[in-house]
Amino acid sequence: MRNGDQVLNQVLAVASARGLRDLRIAASSLFPVHAPLVDHIRNGVVTRICTAYMSGPVADAVSRGLLPTPVVMQTHGGRARAIEAGELQIDVAFVGAPAADRCGNISGAEGRAACGPLGYAMVDAQYARRVVAVTDHIGDYPLVPIDISQEQVDFVVLVDSIGDPAGILSGSTRPTTDPVSLQIAETAAKVIAASGLLVDGFSFQTGAGGISLAVSQYVQTAMRERKVQGSFGAGGVTGYLVDMLEEGLFRSLFDVQCFDLRAVESYRRDSRHQAMSASLYANPHNRGAIADQLDAMLLGAAEVDLDFNVNVTTGSSGRILGGSGGHADTAAGAKLALVATRLVSGGGPKIVESVGCITTPGESIDAVVTELGVAVHAERVELRDRLLRYGLNVLDISVMRSKAIALAQEVRATPEQGRRIVGVMEYRDGRVIDVIREVSHAR
Amino acid sequence: MRNGDQVLNQVLAVASARGLRDLRIAASSLFPVHAPLVDHIRNGVVTRICTAYMSGPVADAVSRGLLPTPVVMQTHGGRARAIEAGELQIDVAFVGAPAADRCGNISGAEGRAACGPLGYAMVDAQYARRVVAVTDHIGDYPLVPIDISQEQVDFVVLVDSIGDPAGILSGSTRPTTDPVSLQIAETAAKVIAASGLLVDGFSFQTGAGGISLAVSQYVQTAMRERKVQGSFGAGGVTGYLVDMLEEGLFRSLFDVQCFDLRAVESYRRDSRHQAMSASLYANPHNRGAIADQLDAMLLGAAEVDLDFNVNVTTGSSGRILGGSGGHADTAAGAKLALVATRLVSGGGPKIVESVGCITTPGESIDAVVTELGVAVHAERVELRDRLLRYGLNVLDISVMRSKAIALAQEVRATPEQGRRIVGVMEYRDGRVIDVIREVSHAR
Numbered sequence: 026m027r028n029g030d031q032v033l034n035q036v037l038a039v040a041s042a043r044g045l046r047d048l049r050i051a052a053s054s055l056f057p058v059h060a061p062l063v064d065h066i067r068n069g070v071v072t073r074i075c076t077a078y079m080s081g082p083v084a085d086a087v088s089r090g091l092l093p094t095p096v097v098m099q100t101h102g103g104r105a106r107a108i109e110a111g112e113l114q115i116d117v118a119f120v121g122a123p124a125a126d127r128c129g130n131i132s133g134a135e136g137r138a139a140c141g142p143l144g145y146a147m148v149d150a151q152y153a154r155r156v157v158a159v160t161d162h163i164g165d166y167p168l169v170p171i172d173i174s175q176e177q178v179d180f181v182v183l184v185d186s187i188g189d190p191a192g193i194l195s196g197s198t199r200p201t202t203d204p205v206s207l208q209i210a211e212t213a214a215k216v217i218a219a220s221g222l223l224v225d226g227f228s229f230q231t232g233a234g235g236i237s238l239a240v241s242q243y244v245q246t247a248m249r250e251r252k253v254q255g256s257f258g259a260g261g262v263t264g265y266l267v268d269m270l271e272e273g274l275f276r277s278l279f280d281v282q283c284f285d286l287r288a289v290e291s292y293r294r295d296s297r298h299q300a301m302s303a304s305l306y307a308n309p310h311n312r313g314a315i316a317d318q319l320d321a322m323l324l325g326a327a328e329v330d331l332d333f334n335v336n337v338t339t340g341s342s343g344r345i346l347g348g349s350g351g352h353a354d355t356a357a358g359a360k361l362a363l364v365a366t367r368l369v370s371g372g373g374p375k376i377v378e379s380v381g382c383i384t385t386p387g388e389s390i391d392a393v394v395t396e397l398g399v400a401v402h403a404e405r406v407e408l409r410d411r412l413l414r415y416g417l418n419v420l421d422i423s424v425m426r427s428k429a430i431a432l433a434q435e436v437r438a439t440p441e442q443g444r445r446i447v448g449v450m451e452y453r454d455g456r457v458i459d460v461i462r463e464v465s466h467a468r
Numbered sequence: 469m470r471n472g473d474q475v476l477n478q479v480l481a482v483a484s485a486r487g488l489r490d491l492r493i494a495a496s497s498l499f500p501v502h503a504p505l506v507d508h509i510r511n512g513v514v515t516r517i518c519t520a521y522m523s524g525p526v527a528d529a530v531s532r533g534l535l536p537t538p539v540v541m542q543t544h545g546g547r548a549r550a551i552e553a554g555e556l557q558i559d560v561a562f563v564g565a566p567a568a569d570r571c572g573n574i575s576g577a578e579g580r581a582a583c584g585p586l587g588y589a590m591v592d593a594q595y596a597r598r599v600v601a602v603t604d605h606i607g608d609y610p611l612v613p614i615d616i617s618q619e620q621v622d623f624v625v626l627v628d629s630i631g632d633p634a635g636i637l638s639g640s641t642r643p644t645t646d647p648v649s650l651q652i653a654e655t656a657a658k659v660i661a662a663s664g665l666l667v668d669g670f671s672f673q674t675g676a677g678g679i680s681l682a683v684s685q686y687v688q689t690a691m692r693e694r695k696v697q698g699s700f701g702a703g704g705v706t707g708y709l710v711d712m713l714e715e716g717l718f719r720s721l722f723d724v725q726c727f728d729l730r731a732v733e734s735y736r737r738d739s740r741h742q743a744m745s746a747s748l749y750a751n752p753h754n755r756g757a758i759a760d761q762l763d764a765m766l767l768g769a770a771e772v773d774l775d776f777n778v779n780v781t782t783g784s785s786g787r788i789l790g791g792s793g794g795h796a797d798t799a800a801g802a803k804l805a806l807v808a809t810r811l812v813s814g815g816g817p818k819i820v821e822s823v824g825c826i827t828t829p830g831e832s833i834d835a836v837v838t839e840l841g842v843a844v845h846a847e848r849v850e851l852r853d854r855l856l857r858y859g860l861n862v863l864d865i866s867v868m869r870s871k872a873i874a875l876a877q878e879v880r881a882t883p884e885q886g887r888r889i890v891g892v893m894e895y896r897d898g899r900v901i902d903v904i905r906e907v908s909h910a911r
Contacts, residue, residue, distance in 0.1 A: 166669070166761070167699060167761075169739070170740075171742060176745075176755055276608065296612070296739060299613060308619065312599070315618075318571060
């Protein structure tokens with residue numbers, strides 16, 4: 026439930042009051058709203074965390090070394106894999122349920138906090154030793170259509186509120202209107218158009234950032250002009266993908282969680298708008314994840330380095346401010362994994378010598394698009410040729426790096442870090458591919 | 469796919485040709501169409517069978533002792549439970565898929581052999597070591613809505629035909645028009661009306677037999693008159709339940725498999741018509757099966773005895789001619805488990821001293837309805853009082869027994885049986901509650 030979630034805080038408040046200590050939290054993500062968790066860490070209530078994304082006070086506290094053990098940063102698919110493999114054993118899953126009935130059938134499409142498919146919770150509900158539906162809306166039995174069914178749910182708990190809809194759905198996300206970002210988006214769409222993938226059966230995913238949404242709109246136009254019918258759009262679904270479904274540009278949507286109310290509404294009434302669990306979405310060890318069927322994936326970046334490694338986990342200060350989510354999963358799965366980013370941000374260069382933390386290995390990234398043009402991974406020779414024939418400005422990533430330095434107001438020094446490891450980066454298959462070190466308390 | 473299935477025969481033909489021997493078959497049911505299995509038993513290709521229902525040549529052969537090991541007769545819910553518990557390990561699940569795509573997404577709603585939800589196969593697909601989708605219809609990727617998803621499917625095999633739609637769907641099932649059966653149906657409906665359960669939220673399941681369908685129609689009328697809105701109808705769904713959904717008499721349907729094309733069509737387009745796996749349907753060891761939420765369940769019987777035990781597994785000859793399916797599951801789960809049957813059939817009494825084989829223990833049965841009236845289980849005192857107040861003819865089951873004998877053209881002797889056990893009756897929780905013995909070859 027992202028930054029609107031009130032379930033985690035309520036559960037931990039009770040756990041703390043009951044004197045529970047040494048708990049391990051395996052939330053799919055942690056947001057600024059989860060600030061009370063900092064005190065629970067300080068008091069020894071929580072001693073271990075694994076998650077696919079963290080930002081806000083908890084991320085800051087972990088970066089400063091408050092948690093006695095390293096946080097395990099997973100991918101969405103890797104988290105599902107770990108749960109299914111038994112590596113990550115969930116003792117109790119507390120599932121924020123926008124609506125539930127007396128037997129534990131859960132729907133994400135109804136209730137005050139309706140948020141669409143409960144893709145991340147589906148895996149927990151299937152594998153956890155005990156499953157508790159926490160809801161603020163009890164509907165008549167049976168609540169259909171069902172997202173998580175009564176056969177998986179042990180308890181239903183009614184609370185005043187499970188969350189703030191304004192924080193659950195990002196809602197106000199709009200395509201960028203900034204000219205430089207629009208130029209980047211247009212170039213990214215041209216890369217897709219030139220890739221040879223934009224034919225009938227095309228499949229596509231983007232994040233919900235401003236550049237991503239602008240790319241969607243350029244791709245929408247291109248599909249319309251070429252009379253291409255795509256097979257599916259996937260994601261974190263926004264109203265922009267819904268528009269493309271309804272226009273017939275995609276035959277279906279796979280949705281692990283909705284990003285806005287228009288997506289929730291579409292999920293509620295359109296059977297082509299299909300829920301997917303985090304496992305179906307991105308688990309590399311099941312018998313075929315949707316992410317592995319993607320043609321084009323549009324990715325963001327906090328930093329990209331000369332080896333095309335991408336960091337969306339830590340900032341230039343070395344502090345944790347995000348995490349993979351599905352970044353590494355979709356990059357690995359998609360035929361065309363495209364990073365779209367400005368050269369500089371907040372005064373600092375985003376193309377760097379070597380990323381502070383590897384979220385997604387460069388081997389998964391096909392090309393990086395900036396306002397300067399497109400840098401293609403050295404092994405993607407055929408793609409490079411296609412882009413050149415299409416007339417795109419293809420350049421070396423080191424040229425982007427130089428330009429980024431030139432544009433930057435300051436070239437930051439490598440952040441001061443302690444030796445202590447405060448986080449491990451777990452790739453989707455369970456390998457540790459990097460670590461995160463403590464940042465100094467002063468920073 | 470019932471008596472239209474061609475997948476089992478095709479798979480075993482290949483297995484036999486490749487020289488495989490000593491196989492164990494865990495089909496959800498076996499029908500006359502599966503006659504070739506008899507030769508596979510004779511040749512040692514198949515040495516063990518477990519199933520929830522068997523009729524036709526295979527059942528005859530097993531009854532005569534052809535199989536070297538006793539057949540394990542399960543319930544639908546018990547089969548799901550055994551698979552989930554790891555008692556019944558499925559090495560390879562061959563799933564008859566009316567439609568599939570290249571990645572293994574399966575839909576029961578499309579294709580030439582469209583049959584609706586694949587409730588029984590869902591459990592196998594989730595737990596089998598390998599899952600093979602066998603289909604005669606490959607659709608564009610992705611095939612949505614999905615019944616069994618690509619994350620569970622290892623292989624997709626295209627064959628000329630997976631089955632005969634005429635045998636897959638019973639299709640021509642109609643409510644009885646026979647006056648005696650109609651009278652029984654009317655009485656059964658009155659029992660439901662008198663039970664106190666026919667109020668808002670009412671839930672209901674019947675089989676697809678002629679008496680059952682006639683009861684549905686009487687119940688439909690009663691719900692209309694009382695302005696009752698039921699919560700759900702369940703089953704094996706027929707067009708008659710669909711009518712009640714569409715009339716607003718039920719808010720939803722839970723469907724493990726469709727019995728006719730009208731039900732398939734409803735499943736395809738109405739999100740209130742919800743698929744349920746065999747586990748959600750009837751597994752007693754999950755966290756809440758639908759069968760356990762039933763108000764009224766209408767059951768058939770080959771024999772009922774003085775202890776209310778019901779046999780739907782063997783005939784008066786002692787030969788296997790059916791099986792529990794969901795009989796024992798729904799009888800145990802429903803608040804009102806009602807057996808509706810004529811006193812005699814084929815010249816013999818159906819109310820007997822002691823059933824030849826216990827499919828459903830009498831403790832699960834609340835009342836038996838025949839053309840004579842209603843016999844109520846001794847422990848259901850409150851129900852008995854309600855029926856008497858309602859003016860129904862309540863009588864002792866021994867009176868029904870006497871009348872059945874009087875009506876019967878012949879009172880059959882206990883069938884001649886050998887000592888050898890050819891089948892064990894496994895209750896839904898895994899207990900063996902009865903055995904089936906060999907019938908003489910002469911019979």
